[in-house]
Amino acid sequence: MNEALLKDKAKAIRRLCVESSARTNSSHLGCSLSMADLMSYLFFEKMDAHEDSFILSKGHAAIGLYATLYEKGTISKKEYESYHANGSQLLAHPNHFVKGVEVSTGSLGHGPAIAAGLAWGKTMDGQPGTVYCLLGDGECQEGTVWEALIFISRNLFNNIVLIIDVNNYQGFSDSSDSLFAHEKMLLMLKGTGLDVREIDGHSFEEIHQALLDPLDRPRILFAHTIKGKGVSYMENKFEWHYKSPNPEQLAKALGELK
């Protein structure tokens, strides 16, 4: 693992997110910043572009995905900069008409079942590759997440990794933990019998270790993160679920993300 490169890429993703949010006056910045290190690791270290699949089930963090795809060279600068514009396919939720986006998402709780079907289909045919599905901790309040977990826990396939971006904030100032206690969620996740690993979602070393050994059953990473990570005045401030930076705030954010 080239940690220096992954750190650079994560910073670049965060810069792109902040700039795009400021330029387009669009929301869901905090939850794009919280997952940037996970995205950097998956796209620049872990995943094989031809064999592996990625589903952003927490679709509202689409700008984080588009920034990653742009940084990876999958989509052009022109495409990337069309984000949020009239007539663009780069909507505020992932759209599979965009190169590199495999599944359209936005309504929460859809990713795990689709990921399960994808992983299972690959297994049936002996196709290589792992399916990575990134969820939010708030998203785990959706019943379909648990329905899909029951299905996944039948062990029909072991080529699936669910990663939960536990940034602890969602639509109101109530923390995710106060709505569905993380301790309880972890117990329930462990109750599925899947390989659940609790990590720091900003530590490349911990992400790396958690994904290093081959899967012997579906794996879940319960990745603790900080909403707004990387920009001091956004960190753990739920309002950055909605707000976009003004020019002064943008300059400060970019200064911190150098």
Add this chain to the structure above:
Amino acid sequence: MRNTVARKIAEYAGDGKHFVVLSADLGYSVFDNFKEEYPDKFFNAGIAENTMVGVAAGLAMTGKKVYVYSIASFIAEKCFEQIREDICYPGLPVILMGTGAGFAYGEAGVTHWANEDIGCLRTIPGLTILSPSDPVELDMLLDQSMTYKSPIYFRLGKNGEKSFCTNKNLKIGQAYYLEQEQDIALVTHGNIMEEVVKARDLLKKEGFNVSVVSSPTIKPLDKPFFVELAKTHQNIYVIEEHSEIGGLGDALSFLGVKQIAIKDEVLNVGGSVAYLRQLSGIDADSIAKKVREDLL
């Protein structure tokens, strides 16, 4: 119709390596033989319809031909969002099979009836909606579903529907005459066909010669057929075991058709299919009465 589904699916499974059937814990008496014969092609997804449809989307992305089976309302209405976003937006050729069209689960009550399914699903771009009236129609439509390149919803009866179909080469997208007369036409789809045929017989005895049209494809609508029909028929009745909102009658409203369908009212009692049809004014006698009263 359920037995036709089981028989056809066994035929396809025999030569389809990419073939998968998912059921949400339903069809015990229908699929038990199939399950034994093809244990690697039939999967009980559990009582989890939303997940079943999402899983079907993922499987279809890997090139599998997936047939999904449950009660019609549990598919069309419970899984509306998965159908809209996971199946139809990417245009995955998943075949959704909903059993228990209209009042078919009579005594089971409102949770098990499917009188709104077409209305919901017609609004989704890219979804073909088929409502065969008998096992003969179903047989021909299922054959085409195997190679169909986009998603289909099959609305199926479950009460041993009699066969009336005379069309030997029915295609998806076609309506056809079961009987061709002039001036008055009874247009229908799905398991209520037997009531329509009975109504035709009653009217015939009274000297009214009426055309009977079967339109097993609800979407895409066979517009040219209906435009021609309207040229030779002043009085077109669309009869369906579905809400008067959103069904075939609604789809044909541009021709000024008259609807004989389930009223947009809460129905808080149950009973047999025959009872519920009578109560809703869509049984043979009610259909004949309506036509008679209009025309005399």
